[in-house]
Amino acid sequence: MTRVGIDAIEIWTGKLQLDLPNTFAPTKGDDPEKYTKGLGLYTSSMPDVYEDIVTMGANAAKRLMDRRGLTPQAIGRIDVATESAFDNSKPVSTYIAGCLEQVYEGDFHHANKGERKFACVAGTQSIDDAYNWIKAGRHRGRSALVIATDTALYARGDPGEATQGAGAVAMLISEDPSVVELSTDQGYGSADETDFLKPNQQFPSVDGKRSMKVYLARMREALEDYESVAGRTHPDDFAYIPFHTPFPGMVRRAALLGYRHMTRDTEIEDELAAEIGRQPREEAFDGWDAYENAIRDYMDGLKGTDRYRDWYDRTIDPTLTLSGQLGNWYTGSVHLARASALQTAAETGRGLTGEKLLVGSYGSGAQAEIHAETVQDGWKEEIQQLTIDEQIARRYDLSFDEYEQVHDVHNHDKEIDVEEFTAPVGEFVFAGWGRMNERKYEYVE
Ligand code: CAA
Secondary structure (H helix, E strand, O other): OOOEEEEEEEEEEOOEEEEHHHHHHHHHOOOHHHHHHHHOOOEEEEOOOOOOHHHHHHHHHHHHHHHHOOOHHHEEEEEEEOOOOOOOOOOHHHHHHHHHHHHOOOOOOOOEEEEEOEOEOHHHHHHHHHHHHHHOOOOOOOEEEEEEEEEEOOOOOOHHHHHOEEEEEEEEEEEOOOOEEEEEEEEEEEOOOOOEEOOOOOOOEEOHHHHHHHHHHHHHHHHHHHHHHHOOOOHHHOOEOOEOOOOHHHHHHHHHHHHHHHHOOOHHHHHHHHHHOOOOOHHHOOOHHHHHHHHHHHHHHHHOOHHHHHHHHHHOHHHOHHHHHHOOOHHHHHHHHHHHHHHHHHHHOOOOOOOEEEEEEEEOOOEEEEEEEEEOOOHHHHHOOOOHHHHHHHOEEOOHHHHHHHHHHOOOOOOOOOOOOOOOOOEEEEEEEOOOOOEEEEEEO
16 A cells, blocks of 8 residues: 655744744733733744745745755645735746746746645644555656645734744655654544634634534544544554644643543543543533533543643643744644654654644534544654744834834735845745736845
8 A cells, every 4th residue: 555645744844933022912911921821822933024825835836845855746736725825816826836947947837836724723634645646546656745834823913813823834745754644534523614714815804712612523533534444542542642733722622622532431431530530421410511511520530630731731732832922823724733643753863753643623614624644754753853943033023103003014905015034045035016906026045
């Protein structure tokens, strides 16, 4: 059986940063710990004035292609996942291919290009499309380039403003992959929900509290659906569980729910019973409210146990390091979580080859998808090439006034002129508008 999965990963962050506890919180009159402890966010990435979803996606893709010595001929498919698209017809992948064609010999005329939309889950769906294309034998020995790119901006003053972010994750999907092999086992939780949407508008309409409930409900459904094909899951089956991470606090909740589900009727529930009792079962209660209260008490107890905390520190916490510094990258977020975990493993010398990851993707509107992956023996070499830590350290730190200007520059309804904060070097930049209102890009040496 051909192994298919993620062969290479590159990450490009927006080049500006908004410091949440030190810049955002004081201006909002908030306690900085709301951001650091409550949401789990320290800084978020913002795009400089010459950056957008095309430049960030093309820059991540170019770095990936250069590192792997790839030519356009080696790539048979370019799929872009985004919820920040600026055109209802022409896909972002054509713009990105156009950028890459400026710097490589040859072209991507042979490559099938598209754009995937289902909020933040579209990045994972694009990987699935690429996987299916290769498994079906339609790839003619070529790889697929999947690019998840977003400028996750909210309207000023929206509660979501604290969770913004901007960046791109490029992934090469190939036969005999170096990083992870994807399994065919998948589970879905999908329903018509109105929690977060952008009905032909740039900034989302969000029901924040409801979106959190929907995230957990759909994730739970997806886990049950996954178990219906893959069999019961156990928390110790997986080295890491990367989740879609709108902010780390959301994943803290999802992880606790997942752990309760996975440990039900296991030796772990038995071992914990002396300390926190057994898990409440619905049939033992007269009404839903009493059952819910009992669940809440059990979860409060569970999250304080050493057993849970050890598992969380080992399996979940390493997936959140990048997110805390980058914010929400929508379609790229779960892929940052995977990279974050693998980076931690590489730094701490943890052996991972052959170990499993359980990946929980989510998109509002709403759909969760859960699948397993097996880490391949080239993972460490690949992950050690990432430069995201240096990129994070190099970001320009915005004052609040500057942040307001940057937000306005990227607001499609405003026209303001702001000087760039950083100087582009060796990258694609936005270069203005063309005669049909198309965006133009150029490569700056
Ligand atoms: N010290 C410590 N913790 C504090 C604190 C302090 N001084 N002040 C507040 N907190 C805690 C709160 O208790 C809360 O934690 P819990 O939920 O665990 O109780 C946390 O900080 C956040 O505080 P609030 O709930 O008061 O924050 P808020 O109402 O201003 O906004 C939000 C939170 C609703 C998530 C908002 O950021 C939002 O709307 N975000 C966008 C939507 C979103 O990300 N939803 C997630 C699921 S949908 C999805 O995943 C798709 C996607 O990418 C958008």
